[in-house]
Amino acid sequence: MNELFGVLKPLGLLEAVAGAQHPATLAELSASMNVPKPTMHRWLGSLENAGLVQRTPDGRRYELASRASKLAFSILSNKPAGAIRHEILLRVVQEVGESCNLTVLEGTQVTYLDRVESKWPLRITFQQGSKVPAYCSASGKLFLALLPPAKRDLILRDLKLERQTENTITEKSELIRELKQIRQDGYALDREEFLAGLICLAVPIFQKKGRLRSCVAALAIQAPVTRLSHPEILTKLPVLQDAAEALAATLND
Amino acid sequence: MNELFGVLKPLGLLEAVAGAQHPATLAELSASMNVPKPTMHRWLGSLENAGLVQRTPDGRRYELASRASKLAFSILSNKPAGAIRHEILLRVVQEVGESCNLTVLEGTQVTYLDRVESKWPLRITFQQGSKVPAYCSASGKLFLALLPPAKRDLILRDLKLERQTENTITEKSELIRELKQIRQDGYALDREEFLAGLICLAVPIFQKKGRLRSCVAALAIQAPVTRLSHPEILTKLPVLQDAAEALAATLND
DNA sequence: GCATAAATTCCGAAAAATGGAATGTATTTT
DNA sequence: AAAATACATTCCATTTTTCGGAATTTATGC
Numbered sequence: 001m002n003e004l005f006g007v008l009k010p011l012g013l014l015e016a017v018a019g020a021q022h023p024a025t026l027a028e029l030s031a032s033m034n035v036p037k038p039t040m041h042r043w044l045g046s047l048e049n050a051g052l053v054q055r056t057p058d059g060r061r062y063e064l065a066s067r068a069s070k071l072a073f074s075i076l077s078n079k080p081a082g083a084i085r086h087e088i089l090l091r092v093v094q095e096v097g098e099s100c101n102l103t104v105l106e107g108t109q110v111t112y113l114d115r116v117e118s119k120w121p122l123r124i125t126f127q128q129g130s131k132v133p134a135y136c137s138a139s140g141k142l143f144l145a146l147l148p149p150a151k152r153d154l155i156l157r158d159l160k161l162e163r164q165t166e167n168t169i170t171e172k173s174e175l176i177r178e179l180k181q182i183r184q185d186g187y188a189l190d191r192e193e194f195l196a197g198l199i200c201l202a203v204p205i206f207q208k209k210g211r212l213r214s215c216v217a218a219l220a221i222q223a224p225v226t227r228l229s230h231p232e233i234l235t236k237l238p239v240l241q242d243a244a245e246a247l248a249a250t251l252n253d
Numbered sequence: 254m255n256e257l258f259g260v261l262k263p264l265g266l267l268e269a270v271a272g273a274q275h276p277a278t279l280a281e282l283s284a285s286m287n288v289p290k291p292t293m294h295r296w297l298g299s300l301e302n303a304g305l306v307q308r309t310p311d312g313r314r315y316e317l318a319s320r321a322s323k324l325a326f327s328i329l330s331n332k333p334a335g336a337i338r339h340e341i342l343l344r345v346v347q348e349v350g351e352s353c354n355l356t357v358l359e360g361t362q363v364t365y366l367d368r369v370e371s372k373w374p375l376r377i378t379f380q381q382g383s384k385v386p387a388y389c390s391a392s393g394k395l396f397l398a399l400l401p402p403a404k405r406d407l408i409l410r411d412l413k414l415e416r417q418t419e420n421t422i423t424e425k426s427e428l429i430r431e432l433k434q435i436r437q438d439g440y441a442l443d444r445e446e447f448l449a450g451l452i453c454l455a456v457p458i459f460q461k462k463g464r465l466r467s468c469v470a471a472l473a474i475q476a477p478v479t480r481l482s483h484p485e486i487l488t489k490l491p492v493l494q495d496a497a498e499a500l501a502a503t504l505n506d
Numbered sequence: 507g508c509a510t511a512a513a514t515t516c517c518g519a520a521a522a523a524t525g526g527a528a529t530g531t532a533t534t535t536t
Numbered sequence: 537a538a539a540a541t542a543c544a545t546t547c548c549a550t551t552t553t554t555c556g557g558a559a560t561t562t563a564t565g566c
Contacts, residue, residue, distance in 0.1 A: 008263060008299050008300070008303050008305075010261060010264075011261075011263075011264055011267075011303075011305075014264075014324070015324055015327065018324065018327040018328045018331050019327055019331070020331070023334065025543080025544090026543080026544065026545095027542085027543060027544080035525095036524080036525045036526080037525085037543085037544075037545085038524080038525055038526085038544095038545080038546080038547095039523080039524065039525065041544070041545065041546090042523080042524090046261050047261070050261050050264075052261075052264075054333075054335055056334070056504060057355070057357055057366060057458070057460075057469050057470040057504065058460055058469040058470075058504065059357070059469075060532095060543090060544085063333050063334050063335060064328060064331060064333040064335075065333060065335060066333070066335070066336070068328045068333065069328060069329065069333065069336070071267075071268055071271065071325070071328070072324070072325035072326075072328035072329045073325075073329075074268065074271040074272050075267075075271045075317060075321045075322065075324070075325035076322065076325045076326070076329075078271050078272075078273075078316075078317055080276075080307075080316050080317065081317060081318070081319055081321070081322040104326070104329045104330070105329075105330070105332065106329070106332065106336070107332055107336050107337055107339075107340050108340060151332075153502075154337060154502055154503060155337065157499055157502060158340070158341055158344065158496075158499045160344070207323065207326055207327070207330070209327075214330055215330070216326040216327070216329065216330035217326060217330075250319060250322060251319070251322060251323050251326060252323075278512080278513090279512080279513065279514095280511085280512060280513080288556095289555080289556050289557080290512085290513075290514085290556090291513095291514080291515080291516095291555080291556055291557085292554080292555065292556065294513070294514065294515090295554080295555090313512085313513085313563085462533080465533095
């Protein structure tokens with residue numbers, strides 16, 4: 001990736017903070033970006049001042065702040081890359097005949113970034129921007145499964161598994177087992193765990209970070225069980241995975 | 254939203270481009286951000302050069318480019334730990350039914366890092382970032398109590414105990430006795446010492462440092478005495494302590 | 507094809523960023 | 537408990553950018 005010059009150098013810092021696995025200290029950032037400490041100090045001060053970055057409570061490390069999330073959402077809900085992604089969703093809906101959505105994880109909830117509805121009269125209408133608990137949705141469980149273990153534990157630790165339907169997973173041990181299975185399969189199912197009668201299938205969208213890759217978004221289809229039952233919905237897997245790769249390409253080009 | 258200064262001004266431009274309904278022309282952006290055209294031209298050039306922004310096919314308008322998406326996904330997938338903490342506060346409020354806040358000690362004052370209000374019509378409305386004297390608040394006294402003795406003495410030496418209410422502790426000897434009690438209990442109370450009618454309960458959030466641990470932040474609930482009186486508020490202790498541990502976990506990942 | 511508006515380039519003046527060194531502060535080791 | 541180390545922050549003379557009015561070029565609309 002080409003470096004950021006001139007006025008934009010501190011923006012490279014935002015990328016660095018966003019890409020870090022753990023909140024980093026000034027010294028670490030200074031070293032990793034090869035920038036003198038006083039300069040780094042000033043840059044971080046600016047970002048902090050702007051509300052894009054904040055210090056951890058102990059005051060020694062830096063992490064993203066709320067304005068960064070706001071910026072991220074306004075970027076993603078905007079064209080043109082958004083339009084390209086939307087086209088891909090349209091194709092998926094056309095090919096599998098069911099509603100389809102693109103989601104990201106926000107804390108313990110899954111947020112709909114984009115969504116295309118199927119043409120069927122019977123369909124579930126979520127709207128873009130709405131949120132759903134992670135532990136009882138296909139995308140959500142997928143995110144939890146693919147998160148770095150430390151971060152996953154952090155979220156699981158404080159998670160309340162409230163029953164939504166007969167099938168909702170309400171035991172942590174069972175959820176942990178399910179996540180393990182998901183990691184093996186590479187996809188996640190929601191077997192009427194959030195809404196009775198609604199079944200979902202989700203696949204991950206990876207972003208390469210150096211030689212690592214992290215799951216930054218998920219692509220899922222939703223269908224009434226009456227139209228697509230459990231074994232059957234898996235036949236749509238190839239289409240989804242194909243689309244997921246196309247979506248990933250918009251990130252990794 | 255506060256403006257972006259200095260080095261970050263072009264980042265404000267990125268926000269503007271992201272927030273625009275349609276790809277905007279240089280002149281539009283120039284006008285909406287109140288920046289001379291040559292300057293805007295240079296800024297857009299930088300962003301374009303960096304791959305954050307691109308021109309529409311006709312070359313006259315600017316829209317977001319792929320690197321912006323990449324950055325956005327990076328931000329969202331690196332869920333700020335601060336947001337995780339915020340969710341923990343939400344849970345606490347949900348469970349105890351009273352306003353709740355996360356504070357740190359800054360000199361002789363307590364600063365609100367984050368705060369979630371209760372749903373009651375009668376409630377105390379502090380805002381994030383506001384400050385309160387340490388000697389007459391639950392969190393503040395907690396910090397003082399748990400500080401290393403040397404540092405505590407330094408602060409206590411030239412602390413002026415100004416009366417805020419009937420109950421404010423205005424004698425140093427009494428404050429010192431109170432701090433000792435707090436160390437024993439592991440929690441601190443504010444019995445209408447800062448605001449008449451307001452009672453608070455605070456618990457420490459520890460960060461491990463080698464084989465030591467230090468109190469870097471505090472979690473507290475605030476309630477009108479009419480709703481939660483002194484012995485009664487202590488029943489909320491377990492919830493608070495549990496949340497404090499969850500919060501502590503977000504510090505060491 | 508001409509008038510008008512927008513985009514781009516120029517460049518000297520002005521402002522801001524830079525980073526080595528010094529100072530302050532916290533943490534670890536002896 | 538004290539010294540040593542590592543880290544964070546401030547200072548400030550120097551250098552490097554940025555800034556934007558004016559001029560020039562290019563595109564648009566009538």
